Amino acid sequence: MKIDIIIAYVQRYEFGHERDFVPPITGIHLAAITPAEHDVRVFHQQIDKLDYETDADVIAISFFSGFAVAAYNLAVEFKKRGKLVVAGGPHVTYCQEEALTYFDAIVTGEAENVWPALLQDIEYGQLQPIYAGSPCDMTNLPTPRYDLLPNRFFIKKVIQATRGCPFSCSFCTVPSLNPGFRLRPVEDVVRDASYDQFPHWWQRKIVWFWDDNLTIKRPYIRQLLTEMVPLKKWWLTQASMDIAKDPELLDLMKASGCIGVFLGIESFGVESLADANKKQNKIANYKEAVKAIRKRGIAVMAGFIAGFDHDDEQSIINMADQLMEIGIDVPFLSIMTPFRGTPIYTKLEMEGRMLPERSWNFYNGYNVAFKPKKITQTQLLEAHRALWKKSFSPQYSFKRILRGAFTLRLGAFLMSFFMNSFYSLKRVRKNYPIDMSKRVDFIKLTQPLKTAERKVA
Numbered sequence: 164m165k166i167d168i169i170i171a172y173v174q175r176y177e178f179g180h181e182r183d184f185v186p187p188i189t190g191i192h193l194a195a196i197t198p199a200e201h202d203v204r205v206f207h208q209q210i211d212k213l214d215y216e217t218d219a220d221v222i223a224i225s226f227f228s229g230f231a232v233a234a235y236n237l238a239v240e241f242k243k244r245g246k247l248v249v250a251g252g253p254h255v256t257y258c259q260e261e262a263l264t265y266f267d268a269i270v271t272g273e274a275e276n277v278w279p280a281l282l283q284d285i286e287y288g289q290l291q292p293i294y295a296g297s298p299c300d301m302t303n304l305p306t307p308r309y310d311l312l313p314n315r316f317f318i319k320k321v322i323q324a325t326r327g328c329p330f331s332c333s334f335c336t337v338p339s340l341n342p343g344f345r346l347r348p349v350e351d352v353v354r355d356a357s358y359d360q361f362p363h364w365w366q367r368k369i370v371w372f373w374d375d376n377l378t379i380k381r382p383y384i385r386q387l388l389t390e391m392v393p394l395k396k397w398w399l400t401q402a403s404m405d406i407a408k409d410p411e412l413l414d415l416m417k418a419s420g421c422i423g424v425f426l427g428i429e430s431f432g433v434e435s436l437a438d439a440n441k442k443q444n445k446i447a448n449y450k451e452a453v454k455a456i457r458k459r460g461i462a463v464m465a466g467f468i469a470g471f472d473h474d475d476e477q478s479i480i481n482m483a484d485q486l487m488e489i490g491i492d493v494p495f496l497s498i499m500t501p502f503r504g505t506p507i508y509t510k511l512e513m514e515g516r517m518l519p520e521r522s523w524n525f526y527n528g529y530n531v532a533f534k535p536k537k538i539t540q541t542q543l544l545e546a547h548r549a550l551w552k553k554s555f556s557p558q559y560s561f562k563r564i565l566r567g568a569f570t571l572r573l574g575a576f577l578m579s580f581f582m583n584s585f586y587s588l589k590r591v592r593k594n595y596p597i598d599m600s601k602r603v604d605f606i607k608l609t610q611p612l613k614t615a616e617r618k619v620a
Contacts, residue, residue: 167219171226171234172209191307229527257503272296372400397574399423407452422574434473460572470499483553529596560587
């Protein structure tokens, strides 16, 4: 069969965000675990022009909640043309009944153990509506299909060494979507990190670990990084702040080529950290932790969330100065989003604070999908936009770049320079995150076909 895998996307900035920095691993991993007898292609709606007249036999769409409207509209268009359409990802896992009104079948949870069976059932005319994936053991996973990525992605080598996270942040679906904490064999990870069939030197040089918390198992990460030293790569990952207390690990990260670490700091408020169930984060330690990491020339990226129950307008805006003070090189600023499958969704639903009239487009990290406790929806949105504008102002962006020029190693500085320039340029051009409440053209959702109009496998 011919299979088109599509990663759905909804525009999140006023003028778009079509040239992306790094692709998600989802599509090229799904392509890699597809049995060899099938022909597969991968498309990213964010940057690729989709062909509704494709000759593919199966359309497979992956998406999270913020892109559900786009995914559903794609399903409708492909079904009009008689295509069989299946889906997977976090959204369909937690919204199964809704998703089945648009798709012929869905994969819930992890796909490795059920994707080949789904394809076989299509060939035999025995397609089932739901394929419940179970946690895979992470052994014998193939190298992602990097050859299927378009050249427009700046970084292409995305790999995964671990899956899951031992923490239970209130806003995160990982504990239920990817339960437990599992490790790939080190030799498999090193094989993927060594892959070099890319046209540009930086695509061969940079490795982006698509892990939720790479450094949790210290013996494992020490073995992996030791074996990566001879590769002479630059790599980035996501980790917990506790790595700052492990100088030997930080030294090994430096020796193996680490240029950037993403930390989920989330907030500067004690009560807000409690709302996030981030008990492991200690505000008093932020500055020293960042300093310890940057001492090795490693850039610190960090996520901050606005909209916890104890946040007000001023505390949100103040984060712009606070993240500068502790030395963050690249901030990522989002609005608290209560995804299905998270403790915070359950809490807000019980308190009657969800906003059911708001479409899934409001679940993109830049809009408000619930009733805040201390401020209004409008005040939260405006405070976030003020935080975003101040943080990425030319003045603040230049300060971060200048600071990095004297303290970061080459790869880390180049990354910081690129990302700060990218977001500062958006700020200068007033290319702000979209306020979905003012963009009715983004809210329209095509109705699914009636049962009689659907293609039967």
